[in-house]
Amino acid sequence: MTLLRDEGLTAEELAVWRMLQRAQVRVTRHLESDLLVAHDLPLASYDVLMQLAEAPGRRLRMNDLADRVLLSRSGLTRLIDRLQRDGLVSREACAHDARGLFAVLTDLGAARLSEATPTYLRGVKSQFIDLLAPDEIARMRTLLARLAEPS
């Protein structure tokens, strides 16, 4: 408690942060388990495929991809190795840019992502959205916008 006071935090404030972590852990565990059971696809793989699918040309520099998912640089390298072995992602050098490799979504990767997406969306609905009333979802959005992209 003294430590908290020294750093200008109250116990309640720290509790809110830890609730955010717990909420994230709980929902993430459900999604992970659903994706593994139904599609043999870990959530981290799903997230990487989804980030690539939404990027222009279905490709991202490894550094940019690492910024978008919660993986260390070495963890991401191992994951991309695995996805490449499974044919879901390829690595490509950039002709006019020496800043390293791109990870590129393959057609097989896009198909795998499409297969898994209904499972993912059902999990988001049942484990997150369905626990909040419509006005709470709107309030949550306002609060999270401040946290996700602070000005």
Place this chain on the structure above:
Amino acid sequence: MTLLRDEGLTAEELAVWRMLQRAQVRVTRHLESDLLVAHDLPLASYDVLMQLAEAPGRRLRMNDLADRVLLSRSGLTRLIDRLQRDGLVSREACAHDARGLFAVLTDLGAARLSEATPTYLRGVKSQFIDLLAPDEIARMRTLLARLAEPS
């Protein structure tokens, strides 16, 4: 969009979930970077030490520990290997319980955790709490309570 409708989600609802992920990624990246620079301690290690410090007898079964942090079982095993090598955690068998090993916080681990905690708390304050007004923190707490431990 058709997919979303099929699963009963709106685009706004999915966006809120992804904001929660982004907020978590952003804050987590800051904490990770601060802890590495100041204490050469990855955030995952900090989280494990903190979970053990708060458990009765400063010990948790590997399975219970895995439930509390966002790591796969194999990722946790590797991390505990590293922490054990550094003397921050020990492994102990449980005399009257065959359900596997405990991870136990050592005195050195407790000291390392104490050193790093001010950095961690400052990060939580500057990257999370300071971005919200006091009434927003209270509202966030109410919403997250529903998500962290649904009844």
